[in-house]
Amino acid sequence: MFIARKRKSRARSVAAALMTFAALAFGNAQAAINFQTDFESPTALTEDNWAAFINVFSPDCSSQYWYGYPYAVTNSGPQVAALAPGATSQVANIYSDYDNANQGDGCVEANVYQQFEITESDVGDYDFSYDVELPPDPANVGTAVNGFIKVFNSDFSATLDSVVQSSSPGSKTLTITITPDMVGGFVQFGFNNYSTDYDPTGMYYDNVSIGPAARRPGSDLSYEGVPTLGTFGLLALLLLMGATAAVALVRRS
Numbered sequence: 001m002f003i004a005r006k007r008k009s010r011a012r013s014v015a016a017a018l019m020t021f022a023a024l025a026f027g028n029a030q031a032a033i034n035f036q037t038d039f040e041s042p043t044a045l046t047e048d049n050w051a052a053f054i055n056v057f058s059p060d061c062s063s064q065y066w067y068g069y070p071y072a073v074t075n076s077g078p079q080v081a082a083l084a085p086g087a088t089s090q091v092a093n094i095y096s097d098y099d100n101a102n103q104g105d106g107c108v109e110a111n112v113y114q115q116f117e118i119t120e121s122d123v124g125d126y127d128f129s130y131d132v133e134l135p136p137d138p139a140n141v142g143t144a145v146n147g148f149i150k151v152f153n154s155d156f157s158a159t160l161d162s163v164v165q166s167s168s169p170g171s172k173t174l175t176i177t178i179t180p181d182m183v184g185g186f187v188q189f190g191f192n193n194y195s196t197d198y199d200p201t202g203m204y205y206d207n208v209s210i211g212p213a214a215r216r217p218g219s220d221l222s223y224e225g226v227p228t229l230g231t232f233g234l235l236a237l238l239l240l241m242g243a244t245a246a247v248a249l250v251r252r253s
Contacts, residue, residue: 033116033126033178033187036209039092044083045075050190052080052112054097061107061144061194071097073112081112084204086133091204093135095142096195103198110201111148113190114210118151118182125213128174128189132167133204142167142201144194149176153185160185167191167203175213 037048052071058064076082084093096103096110116122128149134141151161160182163174178187189210193201 032124032212033122034211035114035189036211038207039083039090039205042083043075044090045073045081045092048114050081050092050112051115052110054080054100055109055111056100056102057107057109059105059107059196061109061196066102066106071110080110084135086204086206089206091133091206092208093202093204094145094191094193095140095203096193096199096201098195098198103195106196108195109192110195111188111190111192113148113150113188115186115188118178118185118187120180120183122187123178123180123183125175125177126187126210127213128176128208128210129172130208131171131206132169133206134169135202135204137202140200140202142193142195142199142203144199145201145203146192147172147174147205148188148190148192149174150188151176151178151182151185152188156186167205171207 035048037044039045041047050073052073053068054071055068056066058066071080073081079097079099080095082093084091092112094110094112096108100108102108126149128147130147132147145167146164147167148165149161149163150159152159161176163176165172165174174189176187191203191205193203195201
């Protein structure tokens with residue numbers, strides 16, 4: 001009798017441990033990159049940890065890379081980004097670093113973005129959606145301005161994929177596929193602009209969302225917000241099923 005009870009107790013402990021692990025693993029397997037903001041908070045840029053990086057090139061903006069540096073984003077500039085009143089709501093104004101000494105003889109690329117480290121559970125298709133609005137003063141409206149998605153390897157020494165779309169008024173959506181070979185790298189979703197000789201670069205952005213791609217007619221993309229299970233997710237599901245069966249056997253004994 002004592003031995004039977006001891007075995008039953010051990011079986012319950014093993015089953016409980018399996019269920020706990022499987023539940024945690026299954027939850028992690030369902031994780032995916034998700035972010036959204038309407039910039040309505042008075043500290044929307046800093047509370048959501050928007051980052052910025054400036055690259056400086058030769059005047060043609062491509063043939064020679066000179067240097068780069070991070071820039072601390074605040075909610076009111078003075079450079080790169082600031083919250084501003086839009087046509088109907090508060091927006092993010094993204095523009096160049098006009099304090100850069102090479103504005104007059106080089107090309108300044110300003111990037112403002114959200115960055116995520118890629119894990120196995122992030123593999124899949126993603127949509128980056130946002131609204132574009134022109135600044136009210138035509139003298140501040142940029143022409144070389146874009147929304148972008150960029151995927152880098154783990155040390156940022158190479159770009160694994162890039163999607164860029166020129167910014168014009170209206171709603172935009174960019175889509176990218178995160179593949180298993182990108183795990184361990186980084187993905188950036190954001191906005192950039194190019195300035196030579198103090199060119200205007202202002203552009204307003206609002207209603208930003210990043211998440212699993214929505215299902216569209218004729219596509220193989222999964223339903224919005226429901227990422228598909230990878231190998232780890234399937235293993236977790238099997239573990240959860242096995243743990244449930246173990247509990248049922250314990251209860252019968």
